[in-house]
Amino acid sequence: MIKNIKQILSKFKSSKIWYYFLLFFFIPVYNFFWEFIFNFQGKLYYYLWKLKKKDSFDLKKNDKLIVENDPSFKKIAYDLKNHINEDFQKKEIHRFNQNLNLRGKVNKFEDYRIDIFQILPTNLKQQIIDFALNERNISTAANHLKVFPVIGKIYLFLNFPVEEKKERGAMLWHKDDFGYKSLDLFLAINDIDNQNGPLYFLKKKEPLGVFCKLTNVIKNALPGERNKISIKNFSEIFSDENIDALRGPAGNAIFVDSFTTYHRGGYCFSKNRIMLRICYQTPDSIDVQHKISENSFYFFEDIKKKNIKNIFHKYLFFKKLNFFWKLLRLPDNLMRLYRLLHYKI
Numbered sequence: 001m002i003k004n005i006k007q008i009l010s011k012f013k014s015s016k017i018w019y020y021f022l023l024f025f026f027i028p029v030y031n032f033f034w035e036f037i038f039n040f041q042g043k044l045y046y047y048l049w050k051l052k053k054k055d056s057f058d059l060k061k062n063d064k065l066i067v068e069n070d071p072s073f074k075k076i077a078y079d080l081k082n083h084i085n086e087d088f089q090k091k092e093i094h095r096f097n098q099n100l101n102l103r104g105k106v107n108k109f110e111d112y113r114i115d116i117f118q119i120l121p122t123n124l125k126q127q128i129i130d131f132a133l134n135e136r137n138i139s140t141a142a143n144h145l146k147v148f149p150v151i152g153k154i155y156l157f158l159n160f161p162v163e164e165k166k167e168r169g170a171m172l173w174h175k176d177d178f179g180y181k182s183l184d185l186f187l188a189i190n191d192i193d194n195q196n197g198p199l200y201f202l203k204k205k206e207p208l209g210v211f212c213k214l215t216n217v218i219k220n221a222l223p224g225e226r227n228k229i230s231i232k233n234f235s236e237i238f239s240d241e242n243i244d245a246l247r248g249p250a251g252n253a254i255f256v257d258s259f260t261t262y263h264r265g266g267y268c269f270s271k272n273r274i275m276l277r278i279c280y281q282t283p284d285s286i287d288v289q290h291k292i293s294e295n296s297f298y299f300f301e302d303i304k305k306k307n308i309k310n311i312f313h314k315y316l317f318f319k320k321l322n323f324f325w326k327l328l329r330l331p332d333n334l335m336r337l338y339r340l341l342h343y344k345i
Ligand SMILES: [Fe+2]
Pocket: 170, 174, 175, 176, 258, 263
């Protein structure tokens, strides 16, 4: 009986009626709540931020944009690349492999990349922070989110080939299931081609955003592959013409909403890949709940709250979900809502 009801509901959630109900009725109403109620302060800061005209990248109503030949992007990529030379990479990969033990880890597929941000010298960390605070980058995120963002992640990933391993974990198709909207900035620190794991993504914006999910996910998956879709299964729904990738010289970058866009990447065949990732998110994302610290910035402790005078910077580094929303467990409940209502392909 319950199985039958589940089947009927599941079928209904794949119907065109459900699709149009979400698109024309539910999402506009939900979007209003998300911007003006759940992110009230972020909306206020967004309007304040926009009082002065600021430069931004135009995503052209899409939720992604490739940036090529931007001098400031190239500058930071070259500075980082100079420091992370071959010797540095070899040493870090050796150290990582010596300490690798996936048994204790939540994600069972994290054997192919190292976050090297924390071992950078202070001046390079500061350069990355300044890049994250760059007005053009913040404005691009704010324009996409329609609320002022927080910085949810700063990672500098060194990916490397692992013998006899195929695409797995985040190298398979997925959306990052952490919230309603985000904007990630991925910046290539070394040149990327098919040998070192380009980031692949669907070109077209999905009008339903997080309220749309593919159903042919990996069965009985381990943590790290849940809700992910094999490359073969994905190709049965989306042909190659629908897919683009971030390739090319160091300094190329992509802005992409990883919550709403199907993406995969980072599988290195023969060469290493170095990629900076800065995630602009909002305080209701489940991803940021443990990454906003009280007195110093989670990703760079030299940044102390008491020393930050700029209200926008204070928000970017330290804005936590307010007490009321925390009490209502807003982030978890919103995730439940997205899962419950999504249109199924
Ligand atoms: Fe992802």
